[in-house]
Amino acid sequence: MSDANAELIERFYTAFQRLDAEGxxxxxxxxxxxxDPVFGELRGSEIGDMWHMLTQRAQGFSVAFSSVEATDDAGSANWVASYIFTQxxxxxxxxxRSRFRFRHGRIVEQRDTFDLWNWSQQALGIKGALLGWTPLLKNAIRRQARKGLDAYRAKAGRT
Incomplete structure (x- = not known):
């Protein structure tokens, strides 16, 4: 196990626990x-803007992480976020479940996976329970997330 990359993962999630998007x-x-299943693929500054947006909007938020593993070029961790879905x-x-790739002491790739249907049942209630498994609702969730991120970036002058 690469201690430096395991420490990087731990530093990332510790900052997340403090809602410290900059960290x-x-x-x-x-x-x-x-x-991830909601935002799809983001690159460069879009990632930072997503974390800024999410941490600023967080209500009733906590995160716990575990099972941190890392080698010289890859790693993984499990985490559980509890929050109020503001919408x-x-x-x-x-x-x-997060999977990472590293280069020169930084994260160059993060792939988060979770059950979008389970998330939609919690976040959207009966609508998510009945339709959350369908491509129609999954795509609507992704469009809404992207629209929210684009609006946040435009307001911050980063589009």
């Missing part, structure tokens, strides 16, 4: 790539 962003390389006011507990 999280310092862990990424400038040309990093991020993906519906509903509580969400999201269990996520």
């Amino acid at each position: 999280m962003n310092e862990c990424y390389a400038a040309d990093a790539v991020f993906s 519906s006011g509903r509580p969400v507990v999201n269990r996520v």
